[in-house]
Amino acid sequence: MPSVKNGSKEQSDKMLRRIMFVTVGQSPRHDLIEEMMQNLDVPLETLEIGALDNLSAAEIEAFAVKDDEASIVTRLADGSNIVLSKSAISERMAKIVAGFRPGEYDLVAILSTGLFRDFESNCPTVNSQRAIESAIISLAAQGSTVGIIMPLERQLQEFDIPALVDYKIVASHARDNDRGQLAAALIDLAETDIIVLNSVAYTEADRAVVARASGKPVILARRIVSSAIRLLLYQAQTIVLPGVTPEFSEKLARLTPRERQVMSLVAEGLSNKAIARQLDISPKTVEIHRSNVLSKMEVSSSNALIRLVITSGHT
DSSP states (O other), rough: EEEEEEEEEEGGGGGGGGEEEEESOOSHHHHHHHHHHHTOOOOOOEEEEETTTTTOOOHHHBBBBOOOOOEEOOOOOOOOEEEEEEHHHHHHHHHHHHTOOOTSSEEEEOOOOOOSOOOOOOOOOOEEEHHHHHHHHHHHHEEEEEOEEOTTTTHHOOOGGGGTTTTTEOOOOOEETTTHHHHHHHTTTTTEEEEEEEESTHHHHHHHHHHHHHOOOOHHHHHHHHHHHHHHHSSSSSSSOSSSSSSHHHHHHHHHHHHHHHHHHHTOOOOOHHHHHHSSSSHHHHHHHHHHHHHTTSSHHHHHHHHHHSSSSOO
């Protein structure tokens, strides 16, 4: 299980916040995690585990998608891609996350935007799929026509988020780092107001290409997850986050460390009960923190809070 430490070597290990990244493929994923970790100026110890780590070729093949199954694409250690059965790999991921001991990590980040399930965890957890889904819903609920780009063409038929049925959603597909496919996808999304790159495989370079070519705001899954990590782990009373507007930073500075944690989990779409389980506090205390967050951030609803977070400079 490889690890990477960020921050000064002179800083005590006791100060390091431990993050476990869980991916659906094989570790290490330097291409993914190192980009996400840029601009974080808090001492971190980052560790990785892949759901396919230490499996033989035959064992990995057992997770391959069948014709009648929903799919998810991921990367192996040799850099090649593999398309997996979403249900089969989801069960393996759930067992891995449930196996972490209470307090073993300051944060667990599930780096997959395709696993539509809650994961039982003994540590505070960022679920990339829930975070991106919450962002899509909040944008669509505002009246925007949301364009979604997914890695595989077959995922267009598999895409099914019941909460989105009443909203204006247009989907297309393109592989990450494929400018030709990204350009073709934008033809399908010409009438949309905002575009979501719906996979953590998409890079900052992909976001820049799509933003320049479309002239539209582009939501990148990696940025949403990085934002959640910042809010959950920063402990100082006053913080300045790279890439956000001064207005947002000023409002954020009003929040206590616990309120920032609650804000991050609210933005992920979690209920008060789910937030209470992750933070080991009562649902009533969560409700008080949620009310304080809405007041201090000057918004009237959780949906408005989510829109504020994702449009504050992370797009």
